Every structure is written in structure tokens, then in C-alpha cells.
Amino acid sequence: MALPTDVAARRARACKTFLEQAHAATAAEGINPSTLHAIKLKLVAFAKRTELFPLADFAMPEAQARNHPLLVEDNDGYGLYLTISLPGKEAAPHDHGIWCANAAISGRERHVFYRRTDDGKQNGHAIVVKVGEVVVEPGTGIVMADHDIHSTEVVGDRPAIGLSLYGYALARFPSVTWFHPEYSSVRATPSRRHAA
Numbered sequence: 001m002a003l004p005t006d007v008a009a010r011r012a013r014a015c016k017t018f019l020e021q022a023h024a025a026t027a028a029e030g031i032n033p034s035t036l037h038a039i040k041l042k043l044v045a046f047a048k049r050t051e052l053f054p055l056a057d058f059a060m061p062e063a064q065a066r067n068h069p070l071l072v073e074d075n076d077g078y079g080l081y082l083t084i085s086l087p088g089k090e091a092a093p094h095d096h097g098i099w100c101a102n103a104a105i106s107g108r109e110r111h112v113f114y115r116r117t118d119d120g121k122q123n124g125h126a127i128v129v130k131v132g133e134v135v136v137e138p139g140t141g142i143v144m145a146d147h148d149i150h151s152t153e154v155v156g157d158r159p160a161i162g163l164s165l166y167g168y169a170l171a172r173f174p175s176v177t178w179f180h181p182e183y184s185s186v187r188a189t190p191s192r193r194h195a196a
């Protein structure tokens with residue numbers, strides 16, 4: 001049985017290797033549906049290495065959810081996080097403005113995907129329609145392009161724990177757009193692109 005410090009060191013090395021592979025996957029062609037798919041498969045494979053992510057190394061959220069940075073690159077590099085969402089945690093439909101991939105380590109989270117159908121010309125107004133859904137559980141994951149829209153909901157009575165890879169670090173996130181389908185409304189959070 002390895003000591004916790006050994007696990008942390010192995011995890012750090014594995015995260016570095018993973019990000020090198022993610023960059024290699026996009027180096028030639030950039031970000032497109034095919035390279036995003038490749039990134040998702042790599043993240044799903046990485047999340048299956050559960051021995052690298054013992055729960056004792058990651059504090060539970062006090063409420064709702066918590067992101068633990070695993071490896072966050074400088075400047076406009078990628079951000080890799082271990083995310084824990086408690087049972088009952090939900091997020092309304094939103095668009096991150098930057099691509100991301102998620103893969104489950106344990107637990108289950110439902111992602112519902114939407115498409116915006118209005119022309120975006122009326123301030124505060126938006127219409128989104130559901131286009132699909134997937135339950136992310138161990139062995140599966142999702143990937144989203146810059147302006148894909150999803151909502152999330154933890155399914156069942158266990159926390160949903162997973163890996164999240166974002167095209168930018170969370171601290172340098174662009175504006176996130178939140179949709180309220182019931183009221184056909186939309187609002188955007190301030191961009192953090194110049195904050196960090």
C-alpha cells in the first residue's frame with residue numbers, strides 16, 4: 001500500500017502527462033469536434049485510474065459543489081480539476097464560453113444539452129430547446145464546444161466526483177451565460193479574462 005504522499009506525487013506526474021497528451025491531441029488541428037472527442041476519451045480513461053484520486057485527499061464541499069485544482073497551467077493554458085458535487089446539486093442551463101470535458105470517477109450526474117433558437121438580438125431574451133441528455137457515470141464523460149449549453153443535476157444519493165478539463169483555468173474564465181428556459185430569459189456573468 002503506497003503512502004498518501006506517494007499517491008499525490010504519482011497523481012501530479014499523471015496530471016502533467018495527461019495535459020501533455022491533451023495538448024498533443026490539439027497541436028496539429030486545434031480545437032474541433034474530432035480533437036475534442038479525443039480529449040474526452042483521454043479524460044474518461046484518466047478518470048478510471050481511481051487509485052490516483054483517493055477521497056481522503058479531497059475535501060468534501062461544505063455545500064453544493066467544490067473544485068479542487070489538479071493542474072492549472074499559466075496564462076491561457078488549460079485547467080484540470082477534480083470536482084465534487086453533492087446530491088441535489090443542480091445547475092441551470094449555461095454556456096461557459098470555452099470548451100470543456102467531464103469524466104466521472106464515481107457517482108452520477110445528468111447533463112441535459114440545449115440549443116439556442118432565437119437570434120440573440122433582444123437584450124435579456126433567449127429561447128433554448130432541449131436537444132439531448134446523458135448521465136455521466138464511471139466509464140463515461142462528455143465534451144462541450146465553446147458555446148454548447150448544458151444543465152447539470154446530481155443523480156442519486158451519492159456525490160458525483162469527476163475530472164473536469166477546461167480550455168481556460170476557472171480563474172481566467174470568460175463570461176458564462178445563464179439561461180432560464182421557463183422565462184425565455186438570459187443573463188451573463190462578468191468575464192474573468194482580465195482578472196487573473
Ligand SMILES: [Fe+2]
Pocket residue numbers: 091094096150
Ligand atoms: Fe457547466
